[in-house]
Amino acid sequence: MNFALILFVLVIVTGIIWCLDHFWLKKRRPADARDPWWVEYGASFFPVILVVFCLRSFVAEPFKIPSGSMIPTLHVGDFILVNKYAYGVRLPVINKKIIEVGSPQRGDVMVFRYPENPSLDYIKRVVGLPGDRIAYLNKRLSINGVEVPVRPLDDFLDKDRLTYVPRYAETLGNVEHQILVEPESPEAPAFIRQVAPFPFRENCLYNAEGVVCEVPAGHYFMMGDNRDNSRDSRFWGFVPDENIVGRAFFIWFNFNDLQRIGAFH
Structure with a gap:
């Protein structure tokens, strides 16, 4: 299984979720409303997966x-x-x-x-x-x-x-x-x-x-x-x-x- 491809897909998916939440969904939710689970996990994992993907792709790979x-x-x-x-x-x-x-x-x-x-x-x-x-x-x-x-x-x-x-x-x-x-x-x-x-x-x-x-x-x-x-x-x-x-x-x-x-x- 191509791990680089899996990471790439995860970056794209979580990145889309982060962008949707940051620029659109968050503005439409009530201030005291809890984030949907898919937004909470997707948006929070995006920066971590992005850093791992960049390090593994361009710096060093184990x-x-x-x-x-x-x-x-x-x-x-x-x-x-x-x-x-x-x-x-x-x-x-x-x-x-x-x-x-x-x-x-x-x-x-x-x-x-x-x-x-x-x-x-x-x-x-x-x-x-x-x-x-x-x-x-x-x-x-x-x-x-x-x-x-x-x-x-x-x-x-x-x-x-x-x-x-x-x-x-x-x-x-x-x-x-x-x-x-x-x-x-x-x-x-x-x-x-x-x-x-x-x-x-x-x-x-x-x-x-x-x-x-x-x-x-x-x-x-x-x-x-x-x-x-x-x-x-x-x-x-x-x-x-x-x-x-x-x-x-x-x-x-x-x-x-x-x-x-x-x-x-």
Whole structure:
């Protein structure tokens, strides 16, 4: 269900009630008469709903992380805030950009509407910008022919599977962040399995080592930090600019681990 659309409808309905009461109904009621219930509730809720709608649409929007595709950066159950104006001011509901502010950069953690089902919001890391040549071969990432630098860290404990996974520090642009990359195995092969048809599919070449893609204009190549447990642009293609929601920047709560509250890269 589109919560932005629900809020928009509530703003319109309560706004109409407030205007009717303020400019017409109130003048016709006796001074000692009680407001009808629908006027009392509608008019009183209007300013609250309007403020929430504006903050959520133009400043910051909360999300909850539902999967482990961004581990170790984001964990299941993290409640995050997303900056809604970092990549331009967009009209709510239809998501049309009206004011240019900035554009996604390599290394940003971005929320976007899933290209295969725009009613769903996804979160991944920006890896490829328009015009980039992205290669993910033998589990190593290269951008425009230059291998992205990584350095090994201590292994990460996957509490769900009770196994340790190799962890690395990767540098994309000016951002250093952590990724998980499992050794090649039948369960975690280098080649990409179950690739879906997608726009600009002809820009990608798949082989036994992985995939090489040319990012089309106005699109972005996204990957999860949990590289072997993330369905991302390697599987379903590029994210168009009109699908962008905003840049994730802060964990504001996690019921299972209060120490996770704070900013992240």
